[in-house]
Amino acid sequence: MMSAKVCSSSNVVQAQKIVDQLRMEAGVDRIKISLTAAELVQYCQDHKRGDPLLTGITASSNPFKEKKTCVLL
Known part of the structure; x- marks a missing residue:
């Protein structure tokens, strides 16, 4: 009986x-x-000119x- 009370209380x-x-x-x-x-849409539209995923990366500034x-034959 005691363990049932403890379980119930727990x-x-x-x-x-x-x-x-x-x-x-x-609340x-x-x-x-x-x-x-x-x-979010407004932020993306405001910053799309600087987004390389949309505008691409110029060949001169691409670090990758x-x-x-030069290969000599």
């Missing part, structure tokens, strides 16, 4: 901790996804371009 304490955590999470202020997405080698 379950109640654990359940109370979960409820407290969920209440805390429910967090969140940003609307549509607003965040609109800001293979160096030309």
Whole structure:
């Protein structure tokens, strides 16, 4: 009988901790996804000229371009 009371009490304490955590999470202020997405789109449009994925990298400034080698036959 005693172990059943201890288990029951332990379950109640654990359940109370979960409820407290969920209440805390429910109270967090969140940003609307549509607003965040609109800001992201605007940022991408504002910075697209400097984005090498969109504009490419000039051959003269590309550090990964293979160096030309001179081969004598």
